[in-house]
Amino acid sequence: MAEKLSTEPYKGVRDFYPEDMAVQRHIFDTWSHTAESFGFERYDASVLEPSELYKSKGVENEELVNDQTYTFTDRGDREVTLRPEMTPTVARMIAGRHKELPFPARWYSIPNLFRYERSQRGRVREHWQLNCDLFGAEDQLAADVEMIALAYQSLINFGATEEMFSIRVNDRREMKEFYYSLGVIDEESITQVTRLNDRFHKIERAEYMEELRQIVPGAAEAILEFVEKSEQTENAVTKALNAIGINNVQIDRSLARGFDYYTGTIFEIFDNDPKNNRSMLGGGRYDDLTFLFGDERIGGVGFGMGDVTMRDFLETHDLLPNLKASASLIVVPTDTKFNLDGEKVAMAFRASGVSTLVDISNRKLGKKVTNAAHSGAGYLLVVGEDEIARDEFVLKNLADGTEISGSLTDLAKQIAS
Amino acid sequence: MAEKLSTEPYKGVRDFYPEDMAVQRHIFDTWSHTAESFGFERYDASVLEPSELYKSKGVENEELVNDQTYTFTDRGDREVTLRPEMTPTVARMIAGRHKELPFPARWYSIPNLFRYERSQRGRVREHWQLNCDLFGAEDQLAADVEMIALAYQSLINFGATEEMFSIRVNDRREMKEFYYSLGVIDEESITQVTRLNDRFHKIERAEYMEELRQIVPGAAEAILEFVEKSEQTENAVTKALNAIGINNVQIDRSLARGFDYYTGTIFEIFDNDPKNNRSMLGGGRYDDLTFLFGDERIGGVGFGMGDVTMRDFLETHDLLPNLKASASLIVVPTDTKFNLDGEKVAMAFRASGVSTLVDISNRKLGKKVTNAAHSGAGYLLVVGEDEIARDEFVLKNLADGTEISGSLTDLAKQIAS
Numbered sequence: 001m002a003e004k005l006s007t008e009p010y011k012g013v014r015d016f017y018p019e020d021m022a023v024q025r026h027i028f029d030t031w032s033h034t035a036e037s038f039g040f041e042r043y044d045a046s047v048l049e050p051s052e053l054y055k056s057k058g059v060e061n062e063e064l065v066n067d068q069t070y071t072f073t074d075r076g077d078r079e080v081t082l083r084p085e086m087t088p089t090v091a092r093m094i095a096g097r098h099k100e101l102p103f104p105a106r107w108y109s110i111p112n113l114f115r116y117e118r119s120q121r122g123r124v125r126e127h128w129q130l131n132c133d134l135f136g137a138e139d140q141l142a143a144d145v146e147m148i149a150l151a152y153q154s155l156i157n158f159g160a161t162e163e164m165f166s167i168r169v170n171d172r173r174e175m176k177e178f179y180y181s182l183g184v185i186d187e188e189s190i191t192q193v194t195r196l197n198d199r200f201h202k203i204e205r206a207e208y209m210e211e212l213r214q215i216v217p218g219a220a221e222a223i224l225e226f227v228e229k230s231e232q233t234e235n236a237v238t239k240a241l242n243a244i245g246i247n248n249v250q251i252d253r254s255l256a257r258g259f260d261y262y263t264g265t266i267f268e269i270f271d272n273d274p275k276n277n278r279s280m281l282g283g284g285r286y287d288d289l290t291f292l293f294g295d296e297r298i299g300g301v302g303f304g305m306g307d308v309t310m311r312d313f314l315e316t317h318d319l320l321p322n323l324k325a326s327a328s329l330i331v332v333p334t335d336t337k338f339n340l341d342g343e344k345v346a347m348a349f350r351a352s353g354v355s356t357l358v359d360i361s362n363r364k365l366g367k368k369v370t371n372a373a374h375s376g377a378g379y380l381l382v383v384g385e386d387e388i389a390r391d392e393f394v395l396k397n398l399a400d401g402t403e404i405s406g407s408l409t410d411l412a413k414q415i416a417s
Numbered sequence: 418m419a420e421k422l423s424t425e426p427y428k429g430v431r432d433f434y435p436e437d438m439a440v441q442r443h444i445f446d447t448w449s450h451t452a453e454s455f456g457f458e459r460y461d462a463s464v465l466e467p468s469e470l471y472k473s474k475g476v477e478n479e480e481l482v483n484d485q486t487y488t489f490t491d492r493g494d495r496e497v498t499l500r501p502e503m504t505p506t507v508a509r510m511i512a513g514r515h516k517e518l519p520f521p522a523r524w525y526s527i528p529n530l531f532r533y534e535r536s537q538r539g540r541v542r543e544h545w546q547l548n549c550d551l552f553g554a555e556d557q558l559a560a561d562v563e564m565i566a567l568a569y570q571s572l573i574n575f576g577a578t579e580e581m582f583s584i585r586v587n588d589r590r591e592m593k594e595f596y597y598s599l600g601v602i603d604e605e606s607i608t609q610v611t612r613l614n615d616r617f618h619k620i621e622r623a624e625y626m627e628e629l630r631q632i633v634p635g636a637a638e639a640i641l642e643f644v645e646k647s648e649q650t651e652n653a654v655t656k657a658l659n660a661i662g663i664n665n666v667q668i669d670r671s672l673a674r675g676f677d678y679y680t681g682t683i684f685e686i687f688d689n690d691p692k693n694n695r696s697m698l699g700g701g702r703y704d705d706l707t708f709l710f711g712d713e714r715i716g717g718v719g720f721g722m723g724d725v726t727m728r729d730f731l732e733t734h735d736l737l738p739n740l741k742a743s744a745s746l747i748v749v750p751t752d753t754k755f756n757l758d759g760e761k762v763a764m765a766f767r768a769s770g771v772s773t774l775v776d777i778s779n780r781k782l783g784k785k786v787t788n789a790a791h792s793g794a795g796y797l798l799v800v801g802e803d804e805i806a807r808d809e810f811v812l813k814n815l816a817d818g819t820e821i822s823g824s825l826t827d828l829a830k831q832i833a834s
Contacts, residue, residue, distance in 0.1 A: 004711055006467070017510065072487075096424030146775065240760075340562060340660060343563055360554050
């Protein structure tokens with residue numbers, strides 16, 4: 001006998017059986033509904049991209065490209081990468097048609113992304129992400145505010161309240177101005193301080209100060225104060241968010257974000273629950289990215305929000321609804337010899353817009369009726385010799401147990417109404 | 418200056434700009450609506466699969482595995498393939514949980530699939546497919562009929578009529594019985610005849626007969642007659658389809674289908690338009706596939722239907738609706754200094770379920786109003802100094818030009834009703 005094949009998926013990726021797929025679709029549907037409620041249009045692209053897209057200056061993230069991508073050479077000797085993030089793709093597409101596209105352009109997508117890294121909670125190798133981007137708005141403040149409002153609203157639309165999460169905002173330009181005011185002007189020191197700040201909430205104060213003093217001996221105290229007092233300060237973005245009714249927002253001067261391409265506002269949303277206290281979403285403004293593809297600079301602001309962290313958030317806060325999917329009507333043949341009659345009856349109901357499942361199993365009639373009652377379907381209709389002979393059927397309402405008789409057309413109207 | 422990056426996608430794959438994505442979503446939505454109207458549940462899996470999944474006997478398709486897959490070795494030295502078809506994946510998943518799953522199981526998915534082949538019309542290297550499968554039904558006839566009815570209904574739900582397409586049915590068991598009755602019993606000859614039959618409609622009669630006589634000298638005339646008279650015959654599946662109201666169905670004894678795993682009924686749907694006369698959809702019964710993963714044989718019947726051929730069909734028969742997407746309401750600030758007020762107003766409408774886009778561009782007021790009128794949106798609302806001061810706004814119905822005034826709450830109710 002030949003050796004049996006494994007039923008496991010490839011390492012680090014997930015199978016979505018129907019019950020998991022129902023959760024996934026609830027997440028995707030809420031995301032797309034929210035994005036469209038802001039007038040965003042959906043786009044998509046292939047998961048395969050030329051590897052050079054992730055190697056150019058401005059996109060480059062050394063660790064990512066060298067160690068964490070799925071990159072291979074195809075049969076035509078081209079180097080190709082499974083996309084690890086969507087922003088380079090959307091910048092490529094916007095740059096490719098910048099002459100025809102109307103701006104501001106509001107685009108969203110729900111791509112799958114791949115990273116080769118050790119699997120841990122929230123760190124599978126393939127995940128899906130809501131990506132929203134707003135390109136070419138001259139009014140950067142309004143654009144930044146709208147993007148954060150969209151991120152906020154997507155959580156609200158899942159049933160979250162403001163107490164459950166907080167929005168943290170920083171600004172790369174403001175940070176640079178602050179460093180300049182302290183006489184810290186060389187790029188290398190600023191980069192090192194930025195990286196250290198990214199660890200501010202994860203390390204001890206003493207350790208932070210020791211490292212900070214090594215980088216910028218004369219400015220360490222001032223920087224610490226600036227970071228520590230973040231929450232008592234505001235900027236134009238946080239003030240505008242308050243003004244439009246979003247209150248769970250604060251400045252966080254330690255916020256760094258990993259991608260080198262951000263040029264202005266950056267933001268993250270954190271789960272407030274101590275059991276799941278982590279960043280759920282991040283984004284920011286990148287004004288130079290399309291310049292990689294041509295002479296045009298089309299400023300953008302965007303964010304990405306992952307399915308794994310989203311599901312963790314929904315489970316942590318008990319926000320997942322009952323997602324039992326089912327047809328509206330179950331047709332139950334009294335015997336398998338009436339299965340094809342059942343299929344014919346089902347066609348009539350579907351023509352009236354009623355989703356209909358035919359139980360063509362070999363189970364006993366009583367078992368089939370019980371299964372239908374537990375399926376989540378609204379109605380049950382039995383098909384047997386009498387019903388077929390008289391061309392009259394009995395429709396049972398599974399919620400209240402009531403029954404009505406009639407022709408298929410009458411009964412279909414009854415359900416559809 | 419650094420060299421500019423290309424804005425082209427990777428060779429053989431497609432970018433979906435919003436207008437193409439709208440068509441794609443119309444196709445996907447119609448597919449999923451149809452599958453769910455039959456009680457099918459959605460599942461999904463990663464595009465990455467262990468390469469061994471496509472190399473085992475029963476799934477194997479030599480040309481496919483050796484020359485037409487995207488296969489590479491990952492950083493952990495595993496051989497991995499971008500799935501070229503979905504059936505091995507769904508068989509793997511069904512086999513993996515066959516003890517817990519309720520049968521019959523009706524599953525569908527809309528995966529992207531990769532094949533490395535020369536690009537030509539309808540033959541891009543990545544395409545999406547509706548995959549529907551029904552597993553574990555003892556009543557194979559009812560299951561086969563239901564699957565073909567589902568394929569049929571999906572085209573009807575796009576607005577097609579029976580005249581636009583035809584369903585061709587064959588049966589591997591019936592073909593085998595026929596060959597046996599002629600004394601043709603060796604597998605090799607049967608395989609060769611099957612492959613030749615697959616070309617029956619594409620080559621000249623004389624060429625067909627010459628090759629046929631070389632394979633089975635004594636049975637050639639009988640096979641030709643059997644194939645030629647296909648349309649005047651029926652079998653249990655075509656009779657049952659007629660009985661449930663599907664008439665554009667015929668036996669086609671030349672129908673072969675490429676995959677070795679089919680064991681019974683096989684079927685294809687052809688476009689009847691001479692401009693696009695091709696197979697749009699194919700499927701069949703495979704009863705041995707789950708046996709590759711364990712000792713259980715769970716029979717299945719399924720089909721796959723591609724997005725590229727589907728779009729060609731819809732365009733050929735002029736079945737694509739106007740898919741202009743837009744927000745319901747466009748908010749137009751009289752000046753950019755009221756952009757943030759516009760964002761605030763928009764939040765109020767969205768809270769009432771009204772999708773709302775704020776025009777934060779630098780365009781002149783008149784131009785913004787004209788753009789809104791052409792956007793496909795239903796309503797327009799101007800936000801300026803007076804409106805903000807009085808907290809009273811004017812909502813313009815873009816379809817009939819009527820206007821009403823009121824508070825934001827009143828106006829939101831007006832649109833939502």
